[in-house]
Amino acid sequence: MIVARTALRSVLRRPRQALLVGVAITAATAFAAVALLVAANARVALVAFGMVTPPAADVVVVPRGDVAQGAALEVAEGVRALPGVVDVAVEHLGDVEVEAGGVTTTWKLTSDPGGGPLSALRDAPDVGPLEPGGIVLGRRTAERVGVDVGDTVVAGGHELVVAGVGPVREFGQDVGLVHPSDAVAIGGMPPVQMFVVGDVDLAAVRAVAGDAAVTSGPEQRDREARSVGDTLAGVLGGLSVFVALAVVSAVVIVSSTFRIVLARRAAELALLRCVGATGRQVHRSVLAEAACVGLLGGLVGTGAGLGVAAGLVAAARAADLVSAPFVAAPGGLVACVALSVVATVAAALPSARAAGRTAPVVALGAARSSDARPVRVGARLVAAGALTLTAVATGAVAVPVARTDQLTGLALAALSGTLVFAVLVAVGPFLVRWAARAVRPLAARSAALRLAVSNAHRSSRRTAAMTTVLTLGVGLAAALLVAVAGVTADARESVVRTFGADALIPVDVVADPDALVAALAAHPAVDARVVGTDILLDPAPGTDPAALRDAVLDTVPAGTSVYWAGDVLAGIEQTVAVGQLVGAAMIGVTLVVAMVGVVVTLALSVAERRQEIALVRALGVSRAGARRSVAAEAGLASAVGATLGVVLGGAYGVLALRVLDMPAGQPPLVRLALLGAGVVGAAVLAAAVPMRSAGRVEPAIGLAAR
Amino acid sequence: MSQPPVAPPLPTVAGPGLAARAVDLVREYGTGSSRVRALDGLSVDLVERRFTAVMGASGSGKSTFLHCLAGLDRATSGQMLLGGTDLGALDDAALTAIRRDRLGFVFQDGNLLPHLTAGENIDLAASLAGRRADRAWRRELVERLGVADRLRHLPSQLSGGQRQRVAVVRALLGRPDLVVADEPTGALDSEAGAALLALLRACVDEFGQTVVMVTHDPSAAAVTDEVVLLRDGRAAGRVDRPTRRTVLERLGELAAPAGVGA
Structure with missing residues (x-):
């Protein structure tokens, strides 16, 4: 009881520090909440978009390839003549130039029987009826073009009277429903499928339908539901990978910040031990504090995520992509908060264990601050060596495995990358120390730089936490850049190969x-x-x-259909660009978490070293020098992270291309260099706040007795 | 583990009328060439219901002795007896229980958890043990030490003297066998320091408490019943009914090179 109360008090009395410690997990939780809510709301839209077979349809006939209008109508007549058939509706679909209110635009027109169980208007008795010569518009379409019931529009040269404004799925386009007879007359609206109502034998329909695909209504609806489900699972799977990456990054950052904060409070924990708290009680109080921080971060993050998601869905609704009400998924939001609590507690485990072992005598002497505690070199290097070998082996196996099973190959490549990340977590402190030693000669001329380098060396664990997460973010971004370059080059090559000219016209359409x-x-x-x-x-x-x-x-x-190589390539490049944008947004979250890590770590580091900064200030380092030293520390950590990230990410980008059997081609060196430089610049900019507080330290406190 | 263990009594006793006893206590730090012998065969008796000061130059081992006495550090060899308990023979859990149930602490500074109120700090040991403090005794202490109207305040809202008085209440609340004070007046101005010493004195005289205090300050030592002097990790004599002057004299003798002053 006292344990939980002490922990809660500790958080409540220092809410700023709690937020600072938890801000990384807050960002990750916000991302998780946005991902969850976007997926939940996309589900509604996807169902509306993907479930198109009317519930009343007992059989669905889908012609193969382009079918002439007449042939389709003949099939329809044949089916209608079969015993047991109650109704047949041929669906025509096409992009048609429509003139409405003096303006001509391209509309997506669909044919509709105008009534009966197969009509889209079956549940809207106030709309219509739709008869030959009439058209039913979507609500937004009617608003946009400014026409209403009774007005006339001209579609493909045919005058149609607006018979109603109603429930037509719009998805941001101008849409209308026309009678099938008008669809045939207007032209440019090929028959895409045929719905049949009645107790009819599938084999009989197949006999009439020629080579068209004949499916029972339930089976078709099932297939659509499955396809929507698969799409959703894909979206959710992809999102959860990136959410997991963001959460892992946040755990690394929070773990490091907890260590710093608890090191500063070593005397306080030791005091608890002095007055009789067992190691277990101290351990538990740290975990309870972590749970409070996680809860606070989770609530703030989920709230922010809810806000962002609501904004995105509102934007989607404004663009007519979504019409259903906002889905808030309260269960999922609770899960997001729980995720934050669990991740924060997990992040605090190592520092809680160390805190439980705090020697009570620390309360009496000067508290040993900072995490200068030596890292067990041997064990870490052995573990890292074993992990590296496994990672290389897994990566090497991925390519041949992908020849038979591409998905397994990709999974192996991802596993290899995960192992490399684990290696970085293990050896991060050594890498930082090694880098600090390597740049030491460069810093010889400036006291501020020397201070930064020696500090990064001394507190290599916390510097490594910044570096590791930056490496992850930069690595993902670099892999994305390399993969995009490869995919684009591959697309260009295959377009050139399949076209062999600027444009082509298939002989059989002429x-x-x-x-x-x-x-x-x-x-x-x-x-x-x-x-x-x-x-x-x-x-x-x-x-x-x-x-x-x-x-x-x-x-x-x-x-006549003319296919242009340039158009096809532009289409592919646009798809790749959209993919790159989505990927960059996902990876961006990890990079944001990494930047949060830089700010928080440096802020806590400056707060801890106020005495030391004051001392060097008293010894003659200028205000600007103190600031420079913090900037240099950010620069050093981010340079190590960016370099490792670009190299490793580039390598894994190439590996991914090999797994997908695409030529890696020329790596986008300029873009990679810009990425690295941008990250270092952003980290130094992110260090502005801790820089300011370092500059504000008064020399006098360095001389004051502790 | 639902309840932390209670300190076990052991057969060895410190002796009649003794609160604690160090027997041939050795404490070494480090290994090889960097080995330091902070205590080098220290033997000291601490009498019950008395106020004892431990003095000595820096590096004489007085802090290490205090740590061993308080169950915060373990001797390399020798015995550290607290009442009937050999602290060196106990594991961490048992030492924790000893600290909680049989010892009280007053440090120079940072005695209180900053996020708990004075009252909560006072009740901390009892709360950690999962029991309720003796309410009447608590009331008497807070009134006697003049912090009754400060219990709802955070440490940051108290003066240095008030903070130390709260720490003394906490130390006395469990009726410990021994109160260990490490430079308790070190961070106080002279007036507040004198008031605190008077309080510790009163604890011994009025409540029959045993108090051991490490100090540099001869004036503080003059308030005690007895001064134990340490030098190079060994006992270097005692001063009974010390005054500021006798303490200064003996410290002067100790500081002089061996064989010259003594």
């Missing part, structure tokens, strides 16, 4: 290929030839690609 080639070749800007099943188009010597495009568009009949 009625008279020879005539078309002749017509194209006649144009001075076009070099056209038939190779295999494609008409290949290149700019004639001396003409530019834009001229080729104009010439081709002028020559080919309207509606």
Whole structure:
């Protein structure tokens, strides 16, 4: 009881310190909450987007490839004639130019039977009815174009009267429902699937449907539900990997800050031991304090996450991507808080154990501050050596394994990377000391720099905590850069390989290929030839690609499919860019946690060394010198982290490409260098607050007796 | 483990009328060439219900002795007896229980946990043991030591003298066999220091408490019944009914090179 109360008091009396210690876990928890809420809300949107088969449909017929309008209608008539069939609806779908309110834009039009169980309007009796010559608009579409029931719009040259404004899924586009007969008349709306109602034999439908895929309604809905589930699982899986990374980083930081804070309070803990607390009670009080810090951080983080997620969902709703009400997932939010508590307690375990062993005599003498306690070199190096060997072996096995099973290969590569991170945690302090020794000659000219270097060397554990987490963040970012460069190069290569020209037209979409080639070749800007099943188009010597495009568009009949290598590549690059953006945002959280670690560690370090800073100030180091020394410490820690991160991350990026069987190509050296330099710069900037407090230390306190 | 262990009594006794006794106590630190012998065969008797000061130059071993006496440090060899208990024979759990149940501490500074109120600090040992302090005794102590109206304050809201008085209340609350004070007036101004010494004196005279105090200050030592002098880790004599002057004289003799002054 006293243990818990003492711990709670300790947190409440020093809320700033508790927040400082817990800020890394707060950031990670906020990320977890945002990820959870975004996934929960995306679920609703994904279900709306992915579950398209009406509940009443007993059979779904999906034509293979592009089917001519007439053929599809013939199949529909054939199915309708089968015994037991009650209703058949062919769904036509297409992007159509629509003129409404004087403005012409591209709308996504879908056909709808206008009534009955297969209609999208079945649950909206106040809308419609939709009859030939009518159109039902989505609510936002109607708002955007400024039309209402009774107005007229022109779709593909056909005048349609707005019969209703209602429940059409919009997803940010202009949408409308038209009668199937109008869909056929408008053109550009191919039949995409056919829904059948009735007690009908699947085999009979297959016999009529030719090579179209015939599925029972329940099976199709099941498949859609599964696909939505798979997508969600993928999103959740990906998110949880990044949440886990952020949490692990936070644990490393919190663990280090706990060690610093408890080292400062060694005398206090020793006093508890003096007045009769057992080691166990001290241990428990530290863990209880960690739980309080975790709870506080978890509540703040989850609250912030809830706010951010609500903002994101509101933005998505404004963009018509989501229409359902906000899902708050209270159970998940409680889990986020619990995650914060558990992670913080886990982070505090090593310092709690050390605190339990505090010698009571420390209360009598001057408290030994700082964590200058020697690290057990031998055991750590042996463990690190074994882990490194395992990591290298796992990484080496990943590539051949990926030839037979790519997923296992990727998992092995990820495992190898995780092992390397474990090695960094184990040997971080040695790396820092080694780096400090290496740069010592450079610091010989400046007292401030010498101070920073010797401090990083002395407190190598806390410096290593900053470095390790920075390495993780930079490593992930570097791996992403290398992977993106590789994927882009691979895409470019494969586009060039499959096209073999600037543009191509498949021979089978053209009625008279020879005539078309002749017509194209006649144009001075076009070099056209038939190779295999494609008409290949290149700019004639001396003409530019834009001229080729104009010439081709002028020559080919309207509606002919022309595939442009540049467009395909731009599409792929856009997808890669979106992926890179999402990846960068995810990794950004780990980098933010790392920067938080730099700020917190340096702030606590400065607070602990006030006496020492005052002493060197009294001995003649200037205010700016004191500040510089803190900046130099941040610079040193981040430089080690950035270098390790770029090297290791680059290597794992290449490994990932090899596993995916893509050429690594030229690594993006400039981008990697910019990443490293940016991180060092950001760390020095992040050190601004601790720098300021170091500069504010008055020399006089250095001379005061403790 | 639901309840911390209670200090076990052991057959060996310090002797009639003795609160504690050191027998041939040796304490060494470090190994090899860096070995330091802080206590070098110290033998001292501490009489019950008396106020004893331990004095000596820096490095004479008085702090190490105090640590051994208080169960905070363990001798390399020899015996440290507290009443009927040989502290050297106890494990950490038993020593913890001894500190909690049979010893009281007053340090120079930092006696109180900063985030607990004065009252909570006073009750700390009892709370840690999972029992309730003797309410009547507690009331008497806080009134006698003049901190009754300060119990809800945090240490940072108290003066240095008040903090030390709170520490004395805490030390006395468990009716310990021995109160150990390490330079208790070191961080106080002379007036507050004198008041605290008078209080410790009263503890011995009025409550029958045994108090051992390490100090540098001859004026502080003059308040005690007896001064034990240490030099180079050994006993170097005693001063009975000390005065400031007799203490200064004996310290002067001790400081002189061996064979010249004595």
